[in-house]
Structures are given as C-alpha cells and as structure tokens.
Amino acid sequence: MSDITTQNPYTNKVIDTYQKFSDAKVKNVLKTAKQTFNTWKLESIDARAKLLDKVANTLHQNIEKYSLLITNEMGKPISESRAEIEKCMFLCDFYRENAEDLLADEIIKTEATESFISYDPLGTKLAVMPWNYPFWQVMRFAIPTLTAGNTALLKHASNVSGCALIIEDIFIKSGYPKGCFQTLLVDHNQIESIIEDESIKAVSLTGSEKAGKNIAEIAGKHLKKTVLELGGNNSCIVLNDANLDKYLDVMVKARMQNTGQSCIAAKRFIVVESIYEEFVERFTTHVKELKSGDPLDNDTTIGVLAREDLADILEEQIEQSVTSGAKVFFGNFRNKAYYQPTVLVNVKPGMPAFDEETFGPVAAIIKAKNNDEAYEMASNSRFGLGTMVFTEDIDSAIKNISKIEDGAYFINEMVKSDPRLPFGGTKASGYGRELSREGIMEFVNKKTVYINK
Template sequence: MSNKTSTHNPFTGESIKTYNLHTDVQVESMLQLANDVSKTWRQKPIKERSKLLNKVAKILSDNLETYSELMTAEMGKPIAQSRSEIEKCIFLCDFYRKNADSFLADQIIETDAKESFISYDPLGTILAVMPWNYPFWQVMRFAIPTLTAGNTALLKHASNVTGCALIIEELFEKAGYPKGCFQTLLVNHDQVEQILSDDRVKAVSLTGSEKAGRKIAEIAGRNLKKAVLELGGNNACVVLGDANLEAYLDIMVNARMQNTGQSCIAAKRFIVEASIYDEFLEKFTKKVKSLKHGDPTDDQTDFSVLARADLADILEDQVERSLKKGAKVHFGNERKKAYYQPTIITNVTPNMPIFDEETFGPVAAIIKVKDKAEAYEMVANTRFGLGTMIFTEDFEDATAHVSEIEDGAFFINELVKSDPRLPFGGTKASGYGRELSEEGIMEFVNKKTVYINH
C-alpha cells in the first residue's frame, strides 16, 4: 500500500500535489496530543470557546477566494458554488457564536433534591470521516459545534481534497484554537479502523456512502462508541398536478444539478403527476438544456466535470442497467472521462438502478404517476430516508402527509437543503443522528445528571 496520496484537477487532468501519509508513529503522537489538549480545552468557559468563532468567520471571509479556488481545483465545483459554500460556513460560525452558550447551559430540573440539573459535558476526542463533495461545509458543520462543545477533533478527509483538509486545520490554528484541538489525519482506511478502536477516541461522525457507514458503524459498535452517520439518499421530488412550474422550475432543476449533481440530498427521483407530466417534462428539459457547461473557474459555469472519472463510470453503469430494463434517454447521456452531460431519463420504474440506488451525478430519473396517492406511495418506495420535496399549491394537504414520510426532512416548494438553524440527518439506509442546530451540538456531549442534596 502506497504511503503517499495525490490530488488532481478533474477538469484539466493535471496533478496538483502529492502528500506523504502519516505513519503509525505520527498518528500515535496526534492521538496523544488531541487527548492531552482535550483535558484543558474542555475546561474553557463556553463563552470563551464561542468567541473564537468570530475569528474563524473572519479568516473564512478574508480567504474566501483562495479557499474557493482550492475547492474548485481539487474537486471541480463551479467557482460560484464554491464561494457560496464558504459563505455558508461563515453563517454557521455566526449561528453557533450566538447560540452555543444557551444550548449548553445547565438545565435546572425540579426534583426532590435541593438542586438538580443536567450538565452537558464534552466527550473528548471525536473522529470525523468526511467526503469530498462539499470539502469545507461538511467538515465545518461537524467541527464548529463539536469544538465549541469542548471536544477535540481528528479529521480523516477524502484523499482527493487533501489540500482543503490541511488548510482547514491551519484555519483553526490561525483562529487561536490550541494546537491539537483540530488535526487533519492523512491516513488510509486500515489506519482509520485502528484510530476509531483507540480508547482515546470517544465517538465518530461520518458523512459518506452507505457502504462506508456500515463499516464505520460496525467498528464503532464493536468498541461501544457513539456514531453519527449521514449517508446516501435518493430523494424524491414530487411534482403534483397543481404545482406552480413558473415559480419553482428553477428550484427543481437546481435540486438535481447543483454541484454537478454530486449531493446526497439532491433530487434523484422526480415523481410527476400525469396531469402535469408533459408540461413539466418539456419545461424541465428546456431549462436543463440551457445550463452552461464549462471551466469550473468561470463565474458563468452552471455545471462542470464530476470530481473523478471513476464516478462517471459508476453513473454510466447505473444508467445502462436501467436502460436495459426499459428506461429511455429523453435528453443527454453523453460522457467523456470525468464529464457527464446533464441527463433526463424517462419510463423509470421501481427495480431500476436509477430508482433504487443513489445516483451521484447529473442524472434526473422521471417517474410518471396517475395521481397524488400513487405519488406518495412512490416516495415511500425506497431504502433511503434523507429528504422529500413536494411541489404543490395545496399546503394543507401536503402538510398532512408529513408524518407518513419517514425521511429526516420534508420540504414543500423548496429543495432539500441543510441550514445551521435546523437539524439535518436521515433515517433507514441514510443513517442516524443529527448535525446542525441545537440537536447537532448535543450529539457529542455527555448529558450528565447532577443531584445535590444539601
């Protein structure tokens, strides 16, 4: 197994940089440092930890262009979307700076004791295993609440965004966090198992594939450690007969095509009521055709290449297997290396790969249903449970279906998206646990009962 890892620009094909992986000796030193620092970091007042978020936000703002360009170079995200990602991280810092103190304050409970309350204590060192598709956001939405709660963090980022991983570590140190509070591990998958099994690591957060989640959950379970898993999805976008296409078509297209379709919460299955199907397909296709493809460093580019050529191979295989089962190419389906043309597939039914599986790229599967009842039945026909989006003008009826859908999110007339103010996570094969909001900062704390009888 190689002791090096390299990053490459997926648009140009050029090599960016090669890095040495950390040796077992280096990993041991990093684990010990994280463990040692956690003993003092956890004692800092919450207000003091929260204040550092101002500095994190300022560094993000001051380096917005540099960080955005790095993201775009390493994984091909259109530059305008990279900038939006950094801006969202700034919003995240602001949210927890304002709210962490109240979230983590002792909660007084009236009992027979003279005094009793719940204390929210940090667990210690938390391991994060993060994906490449949102190289800053995925890490920051874990790190900001986790560090602010008084934990230390170890990051195993995807190898194709190693530059982003290292610059995030540098960012926290520049902001004034103690050295060792946040560390980036350059390790292989075998080393991850050893790290998670180490007694100094108290819990793990993973955002990634279902396969990776099952593996991490197995290791965490064997070692009796808490895990938060945000895994794959094949979110439904339901277009009912009364949907306002003029108002929401751009949102529907963006729900599938943003980040070149590489999002766990993207709309993967478009479930369209028959009465509006032809109009939807015509307008959706026209809008998809108008998207500007090209160099991801161009401000006008809407979509570019996938992050790696092998990801296009996987997507191509899913489409081909679906076509053999009767699906039809309505538009697109051209690919070259890491480029995959935005594609619309019709005649999609259950038991086809593009209905049953997660498709990580710009392929929209269109399913025609006869009525609203069949639409909701089709939504529920999935192993995944990240989110559902419903487009309709009958808000009362849509809201009545909220409890029927098992997903972690239910959005009406909007694409499923994460927001620091709201909990984010899934059910079923999409994982468990929550990130963001008050729920997220509570994932890696010990909710300790304190009972005083004096």
C-alpha cells in the first residue's frame, strides 16, 4: 500500500508523508467508533454542546498554526485561511448556543395523554470531504453531527492529510471521548467496504458529481442515508439597475475568493446588454487589481490552485470555450499550479465555461437581452447550488425567486454558507442540507413517542 505525500502547490516542496491505514486498522477504527457511540449518545445535549467552547478556544489559540497548515497544503492566501478558522469558531458558537433548543422534543397535540417527536442520534457517520476548505468543510459536518450524539469518521482529500489529522487532534484536546471523531487515511478503493460496515449508519460527501454518484450508489445498496453537496456553476445575474459602485467588489470576490476554488462561487455572470460593456470593463479593472503571489504574504489575494492537474483541467475548459467562440478579454496565463485571474466574454450555452463547473479564477461573462432572458439563462444549468441577483428592484427579484430552482437565492450579496442558514443544492448539485436546524436534523432519528396514562 503506497504512502500519502502532501506537497506545497506554490513551492512544490514535499510537506510530509503519511502511511495509509491497513484494512485491519480501519476495522479497529470502526469498532472504536461504534463502542464510543454507545456511551456518547447517552450524554446530555448540554454536556455535548459545552465541549464546543473548548473546540472554539483551541481554534482561537492555534489560529496561526492551523492557517499556515491550510495554506501550505492547498495554496490559498493566508488571510483567507485565517478567515476559515474564524468561521469554524462562529460555527461552534452557533451550535453551543442553540443545540438544546434545536434538539428538544417537539410536543404534538393528539388524542394521547402526551405525544412528541424525539430526536435521537443514528450512530457513526462517515464524511468524505474535499480540499478546498480543509477545516470548514469538515467542521460544518462534524460539529452538528457530534453535538447530536453521533460519532464521526473522516476520509479527507489526501493532499490535506495534515489538516485531517490536526482536526482529529483538536477534538481530542477539547475533551471529546476517544473514538468520537477519527480520521481515516485510506484509499478510495477502501471506502466501499467502510460504508458496507454495519457500524456506519450514514454518509456525507462534499465533492464532485462523479464522486457523489459513486458514494450514493454504494450507500443505497445498504440502505444508508446520504447527504451530498456537489459541484455548481452558480449564476450572478446583473440587471440593468444594479448598483455597480456599491457591489462590484462583492461580485469580484464572489468569483475569485479561494482562488476561484469554491463550489458556490459565481461562475457565470449574466449581464443585461444595456450595461454589459460597462460591466465588462469595470469588472476587469477590479480583477486586474488582485494581487497574485506567495500565499503566505498577507497582501496576496490570489494564490495557486491546489494541484497542477486542476490547472490542466481549467486550461482545457478555457481552450474548448475559446475554440467554440468565447474570447479571452483578460488573463489566461498559466504557470504550473498558478492560473492568472481570467475574464472570458462571448460565452454561450454549449461551451464548458457556460455548462460546466470551472474550478479556478475564471469569470465567464454572458450577455442577456433583458431581465427575463437573464433569469432563463441562470436556470439553464444542470446544477442547482445557488444564484445571486444584483438589482435595485428588490420586489421584482423577490417575485422571481420561484424561477430559480437552486438551494440558495441571494439578492445583492454573494452566495455564502452561514451556520444559521441551511446550505445545500438541487439537481446535479446534490441533496440534503448542512448547517442550521436542517443540518443537525439530517442525521437523527425522528422518533414518534405516544403515551396514554
């Protein structure tokens, strides 16, 4: 069995090497998770939630250490790595303050003396997580999962294995019982046998559409619930009355944050033709002001892609789009894992830049004749993660909510995840929800209790 080697995508230097788990070690991890669940589920909600204070404190005390690890392993600017850790702290605070209310029995009036819904944990949950937000993606599944009384196993992306092990260490240092949260350093070909194990009761995956289908098929064979948060090619609809002075920075950030490596980033800018030329010029001016460079530099706003093969894919998508008639308005320089922020115009349906998820700092700008066509183009997608609309006519934007089938609809703001709000998609972007009340309810048994005295 080959080892896992992590590599800094900016310097190309090897960071560390890890030995993958044998099948026997995996079995022991599964056994430990099941045994721990039998006692962990009996802890009060308050006792479980109190540990979140310790998690948040551990994150706070080690923010520079953890941020450095994130940046070294996947290349995002250090300022964004710090923001990711801070967001994890906010997540802890939300569930610490609200867990008891979210998981409280729900009284239902019936003919019974007493009837209510009780929310019990299911057991051990497996999470298969991506590299683009190596702490946040894990914490947003782990915090509600553990607080609800489940135990958790993590199969993280191999290029952020250091983050995966540090996250396990955070839960241990914060006082969680041994076996509550464990990291699995395994091959993809070991995942099927893990899901098949009787101790695994549910699976959560954030990743590609292909990976989601594979996991759902395996879990479905064994009647195990899944939550899938997959790709997206979110639209940013810019109507003719959009306040560019106020919101243009937001729109650029919506595409370029995390060096464009975000499922909820604005991939397609659908702009009404009356302001199209102005938008292209002003948007590009802002893009040119972004600073590429060493991700460890506090002033850097564009880092590198997490791996060179990801830059290969992005480059091919752009080349195919240009061959089909799109034009490069700015950018399109590539050096190994670095990809220059790029603006494409003349983008139309049928091009990869319109139809597919482009995972990098590339903005596709599309011209719409009018507002109605802009909404039609936005809904013309296999994906359904989120749409953002920029306009001063809020009432009209509200009336068009039902035209968009996505899991999120943001007006005059970029699509983003928030612990207080449910997060997830439709169509090829997956199903189920994370965060908020809906997220913590995904992996509990909603038990009907009926009592006659």
